[in-house]
Amino acid sequence: MVLINGTKTDADGKTVEEYISQTDYNRSRIAVEINGDIVPKSKYDSTILNDGDTVEIVGFVGGG
Amino acid sequence: MAISEQQAKRYARHFSLKEIGVRGQKKLLSSKVLVIGAGGLGSSAILYLAAAGVGSLGIADFDAVDLSNLQRQIIHKTENVGMPKTRSAEIAVKAIDPNIIIRLYDFALTPDNITDIISEYDFILDCTDRFETKFLINDACVIAEKPYSHAGVVRFEGQAMTYIPKKGPCLRCLMGGVPHDAVTCKDAGVIGAAVGVLGSVQALEAVKYLTGVGDLLCGRIFSFDGLTMNVRVHSMPGADPDCAVCGGSPSIKNLAENSRDYFIQSCNNGGDDV
Numbered sequence: 001m002v003l004i005n006g007t008k009t010d011a012d013g014k015t016v017e018e019y020i021s022q023t024d025y026n027r028s029r030i031a032v033e034i035n036g037d038i039v040p041k042s043k044y045d046s047t048i049l050n051d052g053d054t055v056e057i058v059g060f061v062g063g064g
Numbered sequence: 065m066a067i068s069e070q071q072a073k074r075y076a077r078h079f080s081l082k083e084i085g086v087r088g089q090k091k092l093l094s095s096k097v098l099v100i101g102a103g104g105l106g107s108s109a110i111l112y113l114a115a116a117g118v119g120s121l122g123i124a125d126f127d128a129v130d131l132s133n134l135q136r137q138i139i140h141k142t143e144n145v146g147m148p149k150t151r152s153a154e155i156a157v158k159a160i161d162p163n164i165i166i167r168l169y170d171f172a173l174t175p176d177n178i179t180d181i182i183s184e185y186d187f188i189l190d191c192t193d194r195f196e197t198k199f200l201i202n203d204a205c206v207i208a209e210k211p212y213s214h215a216g217v218v219r220f221e222g223q224a225m226t227y228i229p230k231k232g233p234c235l236r237c238l239m240g241g242v243p244h245d246a247v248t249c250k251d252a253g254v255i256g257a258a259v260g261v262l263g264s265v266q267a268l269e270a271v272k273y274l275t276g277v278g279d280l281l282c283g284r285i286f287s288f289d290g291l292t293m294n295v296r297v298h299s300m301p302g303a304d305p306d307c308a309v310c311g312g313s314p315s316i317k318n319l320a321e322n323s324r325d326y327f328i329q330s331c332n333n334g335g336d337d338v
Binding site for chain 1: 101103104105106190191192193194195198215216217218219221222223233237238239240241242243245246247248249252254259285287296298299300301304306307
């Protein structure tokens, strides 16, 4: 299981891209942090979520 | 530069800080900072930079003060509704310290004019209200190798990060491309005190950069939710080697050629400064 934003999620073996595409998150307004470090967007296709990973989805807002 | 008796009194609390002291104050007094956007973020950022004694301030905004701004844009006053925001901000800065050198840019920054303007400054604050403009500032600063502070706020929440050339990721490393469908404060609402927190973070980053103290939000994203008071600092230690603007073989080398990225594309996206 992968701990995503504090919730155990069955996402083992999925790439970041696959996981995000199955959620309501807008890919262009988030960053994905895995085990403490943010994964570059260009690595979403090649980064696989593993059992025991801790994932935080960081939202970006554009007002000011 | 000699510190006058008046300045010694004005900046006495800085002199008590071992991180700043007389040496740091002299650095601030000889520094030039550009604040792009005199709205919600810009209000607290400009006021704190003026109070801290940043010697030269550039303020860029093409908008006029509206009554609906005053709920959060604390640099502007009721009597200045209708006035250009740059002029209204200048009045507030001069009231804090008449000796600050101020330059106003009361027009929109574009791919054609932004590079010349930022070249005049040591540090830049992105206090704008749309991702399109935030990416214009990001790309301009990356190409011109200028350090800058990014922030964004909507509702009760926001984020900030600091870009230092060649030392950490830029906004494109983190976000990929421009989200043209992002909600604006006009659509979603925003609370003034939350914008003030993020604007203050930006002013603090500028002061730290200019005086060379502390740890900047370089390679780190400060994430703030004022509703839950969850505050996080997320890490992205290095730049993305494949980043379109700061990567090893960038596809964005010229702002004018990439200008469609910076246009407001959604007719629904009528944001105003937070």
